[in-house]
Amino acid sequence: MKVFRSHTGLVAPMDRANVDTDAIIPKQFLKSIKRSGFGQNLFDEWRYMDHGEPGVDNTRRPLNPNFVLNQARYLGATVLLARKNFGCGSSREHAPWALQQFGFKVIVAPSFADIFFNNCFKNGLLPIVLAEPEVNQLFDTLFATPGLKLHIDLARQVVEVPGAESYRFEVEEHRKQSLLNGWDEIGLSLLQADKIRAYEVARQIKEPWIFS
């Protein structure tokens, strides 16, 4: 797993609820058998004026000037401020891959869809849940402050507006430690190999049909 400790970066707004993973990375890009190359097609249908397909040179495609991530003030953003139920829909891990390969390191929202939330951690992309009023406040601050940056410190579990307010967030301990230390989670589970085998033996007696 990739390490995440702290980060300071420019914030961009994604001011709509229920942003789904089909919007984050449309299906035609899921045909790739690789883990990389998705950033250029992040939010493809919103970001470009034409229809995108894999293998096309994206630098030549017309950008949608109204799409928030194309606006000059948000260029180079690494923190995405979003609304509730971000990442709903399909389980595609291509969604966090695309966000991360585009340059995002942190997503702040009042809530995330479960599978997407999990997938983010696996890739060192930190999803942070803040209360809805706190997120509303951050949106207000963001719209009022060109160049707004946020500082995120995972060890202390805080999101800070430099020189102003700070917000504490919750994170499960194992996820936090995995990110701080860059643990190999599969390797960690394999440390329990004896327990897994013992479990299988016990289960085989009780429900032998599972193993046939």
Next chain:
Amino acid sequence: MAQSLYDKLWDAHRVHDEADGTALIYIDRHLVHEVTSPQAFEGLEINGRKLWRINSIVATADHNVPTTSRKEGIADAISRLQVETLDANIKKFGVPVYFGMNDARQGIVHVIGPEQGATLPGMTVVCGDSHTSTHGAFAALAFGIGTSEVEHVMATQCLVAKKSKSLLIRVEGQVGCGVTAKDIVLAIIGKIGTAGGTGYAIEFAGSAVRALSMEGRMTVCNMAIEAGARAGMVAADEKTIAYLRGRPHAPQGTMFEQAAYYWRTLKSDDGAIFDRVVELDARIIEPQVTWGTSPEMVVSIDGNVPEPNKESDPVKREAMERALQYMGLNPGTPMAQIKIDKVFIGSCTNSRIEDLRAAAGVVKGRHIAANVKLAMVVPGSGLVKRQAESEGLDKIFLAAGFEWREPGCSMCLGMNDDRLSPGERCASTSNRNFEGRQGAGGRTHLLSPEMAAAAAIAGRFADVRQIL
């Protein structure tokens, strides 16, 4: 203490508890398809790891396969490579149960799992696919995972997970004629919203759910994810057991009876505590149609397209306005006046034999309307297709002007050639009406197979109860 079904399933799969409340959970069945597995197989190889238990895997190619003739293979080179990569990985890792593109039993992963008896009560079932919740219809704990977790399960047969909160959705009473499992689940999502189940495992219960066939229960559990819940489940009963008897991967003979004895215990005890309970009256559920770009944007067929200016919450109002604009609809339009361009009967929500019988019952002796450019039926599996053909359903659909296709995901998400063109409006039995889901710029309305059939005949949304 009285336990819920979810408590029982969770406890039965705990291998190891961590201090922070997470647990290592054992996975019994791992369903694999071509889209979310290549990077996981590659990760295993890079790290020199093996599959922990190859017998846990059931694999198929479903998302990229053509639904027209397969003699020529897959025309699109990138799609073809993805399917060939699965073929190669299955061979390389020695996975014994694989229904490749040309296997007679190939189909949508969530249709073939139960069909083969590979999904059994009491199991944990995972797949790199959010609609894995479908399998919860068999009193299994079934949920979708991402590719990193696919690799985790391949290597360890386990996942690190935290127990969800529990939500009981009780639907009591008898549904009216022409009202289906799809209408029940759309009504539920309309009520609790697309994030209503986030963080919960849902148990669907009540007399209306018990009255559903296994196919209907699968339809309901399939869309638990559309309510934000990773898992949806229904208690096991005699229908569950009857469905599984004799299926190829289910236990056989005395082993089956032994299993069934245990399966009958897979229900919530009286007095089990849930974190939240939602009740619905089945008698007032009417045939549903979505009007927007989220499954919660749903009304009954005799309703109208809602009016954003009546919504007080500004975030919701803006979402409604955006959805109406995308969908090309005016506030206040009666749903039954909206004309359609295409009809899609298929997907892991509604492509089982019962769905096809129901749709055929509506179209029999009728013909699709002149304004319908394409109406297609895509069976969920090769076996569903064969069964339907033996009952003559294909003839009914063909005579009515429908196309009769090969099994796969097809226009549910259009990774193959089946998609909507920009601006086209589709009556679809699938599960997601997100922007661009069925093709960039395409407009999806979710409904039941009966309602999709009625729309095909009328050329617009129509109340199937007036046709039956």
